[in-house]
Amino acid sequence: MLHLSPWPWYVVGPLIVITMASLLLAGKRFGLSSNLQTLCAAAGADRLAEYFRIDWVSRSWNLVFVAGTIAGGAVARYLLLGDHAVALNPTTVEGLQSMGITDAGDAFAPAALFSAAAWTHPVAIAMLLVGGILVGLGTRWANGCTSGHAISGLSAMQWPSLIAVIGFFIGGLAVSHFVLPSLFPLLS
Amino acid sequence: MTRIFLLGLLFGVTLTMGEVISWFRIQEMFRFESFHMYGVIGSAIVLGAVFHLVARRLRWKTAEGEDLDIYRYPATEWKAYLIGGTIFGMGWAITGACPGPLFITFGAGYWPILVAILGALLGTLIYGVMKSKLPH
Numbered sequence: 001m002l003h004l005s006p007w008p009w010y011v012v013g014p015l016i017v018i019t020m021a022s023l024l025l026a027g028k029r030f031g032l033s034s035n036l037q038t039l040c041a042a043a044g045a046d047r048l049a050e051y052f053r054i055d056w057v058s059r060s061w062n063l064v065f066v067a068g069t070i071a072g073g074a075v076a077r078y079l080l081l082g083d084h085a086v087a088l089n090p091t092t093v094e095g096l097q098s099m100g101i102t103d104a105g106d107a108f109a110p111a112a113l114f115s116a117a118a119w120t121h122p123v124a125i126a127m128l129l130v131g132g133i134l135v136g137l138g139t140r141w142a143n144g145c146t147s148g149h150a151i152s153g154l155s156a157m158q159w160p161s162l163i164a165v166i167g168f169f170i171g172g173l174a175v176s177h178f179v180l181p182s183l184f185p186l187l188s
Numbered sequence: 189m190t191r192i193f194l195l196g197l198l199f200g201v202t203l204t205m206g207e208v209i210s211w212f213r214i215q216e217m218f219r220f221e222s223f224h225m226y227g228v229i230g231s232a233i234v235l236g237a238v239f240h241l242v243a244r245r246l247r248w249k250t251a252e253g254e255d256l257d258i259y260r261y262p263a264t265e266w267k268a269y270l271i272g273g274t275i276f277g278m279g280w281a282i283t284g285a286c287p288g289p290l291f292i293t294f295g296a297g298y299w300p301i302l303v304a305i306l307g308a309l310l311g312t313l314i315y316g317v318m319k320s321k322l323p324h
Contacts, residue, residue: 019198064192068196172214
């Protein structure tokens with residue numbers, strides 16, 4: 001374990017572009033939410049809907065890429081970074097603590113949602129499940145997520161992507177400011 | 189395929205080392221209390237735009253000699269972008285994960301994210317089944 005410092009935005013942004021550019025030059029696209037459609041199709045959802053009747057074998061590189069990202073998460077956490085607390089803005093720490101997230105500022109992710117304790121808390125499971133459904137439904141409906149719309153779409157001057165990104169923020173801001181403050185107290 | 193796997197690995201390492209997969213960083217972004225995520229996405233958009241301009245000007249091709257497969261989003265489907273985007277944003281704020289980080293978070297050992305991955309596949313299934321009845 002190296003216990004490296006986290007990387008600043010000006011390292012992360014360019015590395016994301018290197019990923020996008022390398023995929024494009026390899027004849028692929030940079031869009032992570034397509035993987036969800038490919039996964040469903042590979043699991044046999046073609047029997048349920050036209051949407052999944054795709055040639056998923058020709059898109060199996062999607063699944064190889066996902067496997068790589070999973071390995072990347074493991075390498076970074078267990079070899080490079082270690083257990084590490086995200087250095088949040090003190091205002092954020094204060095705000096989240098007042099919502100009942102007591103480990104804000106001392107952890108990488110809130111234990112209430114991401115530690116073993118979550119498995120036995122129905123509210124935590126419900127939040128992850130419903131949140132996940134919204135991510136899957138929303139990104140497929142919008143035909144893209146942060147990688148396809150915000151980064152690929154906007155950098156290729158695809159203005160419809162701006163509508164999607166505005167949507168991301170309408171939904172994210174509404175939930176962060178009006179829903180999460182009443183959900184997290186239920187977790188403690 | 190080895191190259192694709194390594195690119196995935198690079199992407200997973202990058203988003204973990206950059207704390208993009210941290211629920212806290214996404215919350216900080218939606219509270220407008222940190223520049224970090226705006227720096228990540230903003231610098232990627234600016235550099236990505238430079239890449240797209242250069243690739244178009246110099247007519248870069250893939251190794252097989254084909255045109256780059258750049259996204260084309262038809263403006264006529266604006267309702268899908270707005271409604272779908274808003275629904276995704278809600279899920280992003282709750283789970284702290286967009287579709288890439290969903291899987292990277294699992295790799296990083298935060299196991300309960302599996303529930304969100306299951307949810308995302310379920311959400312995709314719902315979309316696939318309902319697609320013809322949804323506004324686009």
